[in-house]
Amino acid sequence: MDRNRQLEDLIDIDLLQDLQDKLAEITDLAFNIVDFRGNPINNYSNFCDFCSSLRSIEEGLDLCCSANAHGGLESAIRKKPYIFKCPAGLVDIAIPIVIDNQYIGAVFFGQVKTDKEEFSSNKKSKEIIRLFKKYPIIKRKYEDIRYVEYSKLKSIYSVVEIIVNQLINKSDLNRLKEEITFNNIKLKKQEDEISYLKNKLIFSDFKFLQTPLSLNFQLNTLNSISNLALIEDSKKTQEAICTFSDITRYLSKNIGKQVTIEEEVKNINNYLKIQSLRFEDRIKCKINIEDRAKGLKIIPMTLLYFIEYIITHSLSYKKKDGFIVINGKIIENEGVIIIEDNGIGIKENEIFFMLNNSDSNIGDLFNNYYGKEYKIKITSRENLGNIIKIKIPLNK
Known part of the structure; x- marks a missing residue:
């Protein structure tokens, strides 16, 4: 060779x-x-x-x-x-x-x-x-x-x-392509096999993305709930546990699948509801998804991944008046989701890590599944916050 x-x-x-x-x-x-x-x-x-x-x-x-x-x-x-x-x-x-x-x-x-x-x-x-x-x-x-x-x-x-x-x-995937070629499999069968392997790899990446996020999120959430339980033994704790149960069901139900923007936003709202136990009114969120964009399909946990990263690494350092704005719309035959915050910003090496770290590998996941034209663009401004622009196809 x-x-x-x-x-x-x-x-x-x-x-x-x-x-x-x-x-x-x-x-x-x-x-x-x-x-x-x-x-x-x-x-x-x-x-x-x-x-x-x-x-x-x-x-x-x-x-x-x-x-x-x-x-x-x-x-x-x-x-x-x-x-x-x-x-x-x-x-x-x-x-x-x-x-x-x-x-x-x-x-x-x-x-x-x-x-x-x-x-x-x-x-x-x-x-x-x-x-x-x-x-x-x-x-x-x-x-x-x-x-x-x-x-x-x-x-x-x-x-x-x-x-x-x-x-x-x-x-591994490219080596499988070589094996198929060297074994002289017919072109149609070769294309079908590669497509199958690629989809299998992508859905494996779905699970790979969700697993570390799920673990980190569940640990952080349980910590918030346990802290709350120490200071009160009433209604808020019960509500937090119910909300957490909804999130857990969402995670287990959608492993290896796509979800609608509307479903993902509902899960984000549950996440933010629990985060409010920790930050109270220090961080506020506004979500605007136009009706025709609500049914678009997206890899589950994608938006939550960025929101959790922003809260942990940018907004958590603000003592007051923190905000996240999520806008979703259809522009020129593409779904566009823009996440903005007013935190301290994220350094360029952290942006690179956010897209390419071995836990999420979300940059590669988007390239493999949606194509190279659907990239995630992150702009950070020191002490002014971040703008994350995510493009997805209308039909996938």
Whole structure:
């Protein structure tokens, strides 16, 4: 099997590019992904001027690709991230991508100098010294390379390694596609099988989304009810228990299914009713769903996931006058749900985590089920709150 094709089939290159761009933005380091030969498979992210200029020259690109091929192979042999110095004396880190015990590529990041003794010397290869003499402007750009603490580099590569391993674990469906192709199954049967497996994976994701949310929510809810029971032994406690029972029934009834917006809103109201035990009048909610949008189908717990995250990470820090507004309507043959709040806001890395964390993986879930055009867009403003825009198809 061709290794380049395997890399593209088993790991979504668009997803890798998006992830690479985000990691580069968060860490302020250069990132790129290469095949087993050391050749880049996508666009560079946050490359420094020196490395970009060096790679614009054929001899420089050959040096870099050769170093990447060696660094990636070393990381695969060691079965862990490999820290090394490139021909220019800069520190790079290779995270191996190994599937079925086959090394198919690596994620690289770095292009920096560091304080660890074994990497602190800036000794350069003869080829680089020759290129510096031939292209003085590249040598001048080298002086602008920044230092990054070695401890920070190690922390970053630990996180990147976890993310890469998660992406590898998501490759099962594409491997099934390969098996179907290699077994020469007829096209129609192949399409039916892939559709079946994809739907099975999506409904599995439904359950995967609901399970951690259900557990976290139930624990938080029981905590609220038990606290209430300590200070009173009357009507409110009974009402809270009844409301919680309604939510529990909703969760168990809709695992692996879609629900209408109207049903999801009813569940949200129950959730907010219980949250009012904790926050009293500190947080208010207004829900406006136009009639023709109430029957639209949505993955259950989607809206509640974002509302719970906003309350926990943004609104809970406000001492008064917190609010959430949920608007739902149909715009240009699409269902659009907008959730706004006036909390402290959510940091960009938290937004990335909210969409891509291993518990919910809601970003992938939306892409897989609705298609890439139906993305979740989150805008956060520090101390002003968040705007979450969710688009869904009219018929799914």
